Amino acid sequence: MIKSCEICGHDFVARRSTAKYCSNRCRLMAQRGVAYTGDLKAPDVRPRLSHDEIMAIITQAHMAASDLSRAAALVPAPLSGALVEAARKIEDAMKAEGL
Numbered sequence: 001m002i003k004s005c006e007i008c009g010h011d012f013v014a015r016r017s018t019a020k021y022c023s024n025r026c027r028l029m030a031q032r033g034v035a036y037t038g039d040l041k042a043p044d045v046r047p048r049l050s051h052d053e054i055m056a057i058i059t060q061a062h063m064a065a066s067d068l069s070r071a072a073a074l075v076p077a078p079l080s081g082a083l084v085e086a087a088r089k090i091e092d093a094m095k096a097e098g099l
């Protein structure tokens with residue numbers, strides 16, 4: 001599990017899920033009340049996908065829901081119900097996002 005040290009900010013491999021510090025030195029500094037000294041960076045809020053890529057993914061999601069609905073007519077009852085439900089969940093999620 002990769003974690004970030006609460007004192008220096010370096011990433012480290014934690015041996016336990018409760019680990020907070022990368023080294024004994026940082027642990028001792030925390031006990032002595034030393035504050036975080038790492039560089040604080042603002043999160044990257046720019047989209048990583050272009051508008052065209054996002055629109056292509058939305059189109060693919062609509063096509064997948066349509067394909068699932070059509071496939072439901074070709075398979076036996078237990079599977080067809082699951083396919084219809086999956087298609088409905090995709091479409092409901094898209095509607096909830098206004099897509």
